[in-house]
Amino acid sequence: DAKTTQPPSMDCAEGRAANLPCNHSTISGNEYVYWYRQIHSQGPQYIIHGLKNNETNEMASLIITEDRKSSTLILPHATLRDTAVYYCIVRADYGNNRLAFGKGNQVVVIP
Amino acid sequence: DSGVTQTPKHLITATGQRVTLRCSPRSGDLSVYWYQQSLDQGLQFLIQYYNGEERAKGNILERFSAQQFPDLHSELNLSSLELGDSALYFCASSVDPSYEQYFGPGTRLTVT
Numbered sequence: 237d238a239k240t241t242q243p244p245s246m247d248c249a250e251g252r253a254a255n256l257p258c259n260h261s262t263i264s265g266n267e268y269v270y271w272y273r274q275i276h277s278q279g280p281q282y283i284i285h286g287l288k289n290n291e292t293n294e295m296a297s298l299i300i301t302e303d304r305k306s307s308t309l310i311l312p313h314a315t316l317r318d319t320a321v322y323y324c325i326v327r328a329d330y331g332n333n334r335l336a337f338g339k340g341n342q343v344v345v346i347p
Numbered sequence: 348d349s350g351v352t353q354t355p356k357h358l359i360t361a362t363g364q365r366v367t368l369r370c371s372p373r374s375g376d377l378s379v380y381w382y383q384q385s386l387d388q389g390l391q392f393l394i395q396y397y398n399g400e401e402r403a404k405g406n407i408l409e410r411f412s413a414q415q416f417p418d419l420h421s422e423l424n425l426s427s428l429e430l431g432d433s434a435l436y437f438c439a440s441s442v443d444p445s446y447e448q449y450f451g452p453g454t455r456l457t458v459t
Contacts, residue, residue, distance in 0.1 A: 333378075333441075334392035338389070
């Protein structure tokens with residue numbers, strides 16, 4: 237699976253949109269971009285995933301660049317409960333189905 | 348609540364002992380995954396089962412084993428425990444291996 241690069245940490249203002257970047261320059265054509273988050277020591281929580289089109293669900297939006305080498309997770313109105321470690325993971329849709337978690341991005345939402 | 352349940356929540360045991368961690372996947376999910384999260388290694392994939400069959404292995408030690416039963420619940424067995432096995436153990440499940448995984452709340456294992 238392709239590797240991803242995320243900032244180690246970032247702060248976001250409560251009530252504002254939080255834009256979380258991820259670079260995955262070696263992504264292959266059959267690899268999806270997945271986002272998970274982990275709040276303190278709870279189990280990781282699935283957020284969203286996409287292949288090449290932008291995706292939106294009730295939690296977030298995922299914007300993938302046209303060349304698919306980077307993506308941005310957008311939390312539209314960050315709340316204090318969104319404080320977590322966010323993981324951007326690239327995963328093939330067949331064969332190796334494991335999730336390879338990196339160090340993630342520690343996001344702190346500030347009041 | 349993801350729908351994945353894990354028991355027990357906490358486990359404290361001594362070196363050399365053996366423990367069993369249990370996972371019940373979401374209703375309808377056929378695939379189960381086990382992950383280990385320690386302070387120095389982060390979240391690491393251990394093993395995956397699909398409909399009772401082992402599908403993929405990661406960095407799982409020979410002292411560890413797992414299985415998935417006909418009712419689809421899974422157990423992770425850890426034996427000859429060492430201090431370094433102290434970690435959070437997460438189970439995840441998905442409908443199919445190509446679908447997103449949903450994680451349980453984890454079991455915190457402390458080896459003293």
